[in-house]
Amino acid sequence: MFKLKRTLARNRIAQGAALAAFVAASGLSVYFMDKSVVSFLLLLGSLLLLYYTSFSARVKWLAGSAMLVFVIPFATSGGPSHESYMEVATQCGIFVAMALGLNVVVGFAGLLDLGFIAFFAVGAYSYAIFSTPQADSFMPGGWQAVPGSYFWVFIFIGGFLAALFGILLGLPVLRVKGDYLAIVTLGFGEIIRIVFNNLDKPVNITNGAMGISSVRPPDLFGYLFTFPHQFYFIVLAILALVLFGVKRLEHSRLGRSWKAIRDNEIAAQAMGIPPIRTKLTAFAIGASFSGMMGVVFAAKQTFVDPSSFTYLESVTVLVMVILGGMGSVPGVILGASVITILNLQVLTEITGWLNYLTMEGIVQIPNALSPAKMQRFIFGAVLVLIAVFRPNGLIAAGNRKIDMAKARSRRYSKGLRLNETKVNSGGTVK
Secondary structure (H helix, E strand, O other): OHHHHHHHHHOHHHHHHHHHHHHHHHHHHHHHOOOOHHHHHHHHHHHHHHHOOOOOHHHHHHHHHHHHHHHHHHHHHHOOOHHHHHHHHHHHHHHHHHHHHHHHHHHHOOOOOOOOHHHHHHHHHHHHHHOOHHHHHOOOOOOOOOOHHHHHHHHHHHHHHHHHHHHHHHHHHOOOOHHHHHHHHHHHHHHHHHHHHHOOOOOOOOOHHHOEEOOOOOEEOOEEOOOHHHHHHHHHHHHHHHHHHHHHHHOOHHHHHHHHHHHOHHHHHHOOOOHHHHHHHHHHHHHHHHHHHHHHHHHHHOEEOHHHOOHHHHHHHHHHHHHHOOOOHHHHHHHHHHHHHHHHHHHHHHHHHHHHHHHOOOOOOOHHHOHHHOHHHHHHHHHHHHHHHOOOOOOOOOOOOOOHHHHHHHHHHHHHHHHHHHHHOOOOOO
16 A cells, blocks of 8 residues: 555556546446436545645646646536535535635635624625615616626626725724734624614615515526526536635735734744734635625525525535635635535435434434534534644645755846946946
8 A cells, every 4th residue: 555655646647547437437437327416526526636746836736727727617517406506505605605705815824813703794795786676776867777697797897896895894903913803803703794784774775674676697698697507607607716716815915914914923023024914915815715705605595695604604614714724725725615515415314314324213313413513513523523634724834845956047147137237337246
């Protein structure tokens, strides 16, 4: 076994062949079986195996994109469970984008936010209000609901409004730190939910606790997006944009400023980093990702109400970040996927299986102890185990690796060009 592992670690061709065989086996199992949660999990797990291969980052991104765009949709299309598989994959994408946004705030900038779901609500309501006749109750001149083709514009409008709310939240509260900041953000999240819940009088803007129904689905050149397998590609495109932005920001000057403030705010301020502006930028960027996915959520569900944006939802997204590893982009992706699949598929299937055994008289399990009703307990147990055995998360954040040989050669070539410039301009070489 150790010899095989050593061979695979050194031979990229063997890694590629083993990964291709694993993807083919799990994909065919999903395709030919009516419904197999285990096969679907193995197919998704192949993305994690790809991450641990020794291929270059570019090859990993290309292979992962091909699997997400072609392999997974094709493998799940072979049976009647196609839409249920795509629903899980779509929800994974939505929560991954939200977790990446919260990771900017918590993981990069070190600002504990317990009301992050409020930005998700802002994006959802921004599209729900104006894509339904609801806007006619408070807009002057007789407002007509925008058609589904405006969904693509509202993705950016929802992100902008969420970023604006993030700045409005940050301006008065960023002078507090630690637990006090967490309490203030928790209050902000609850205030947004309560406002949406009561904003039906004296002017009916959100329709209160009744929610807004009949939200228009997206429309692209007359093609309606109404099924999970269609929303899967929308979520995938937005997630690609979010991932690109996060990866570019992580190692940029702004990303290094976030990490400096996270590690030691006083030292960062002494080095010339403006703390308030840097924190506000983190809040705005993280909130914008959540707002964009809120627009997708409203269009997908065709109904929004305040009960979808509770404090527990904020905690769930925070659990995803902590479970995966704060500050780690691949870790947050893994944590969000694990929690979403555990919630939507694994616990539901285990509950159905236990109910079947109870009906057959094989075992007797009280209804109150069904896994679907003990989600928070299971999440808490998972967090305790992670804190004990993996305190830095499933995939801990690491420093960026630098090829010293390339760095020296680049520095040497720059030195030669600088000396040549001095000689050509009449200077002397020292």
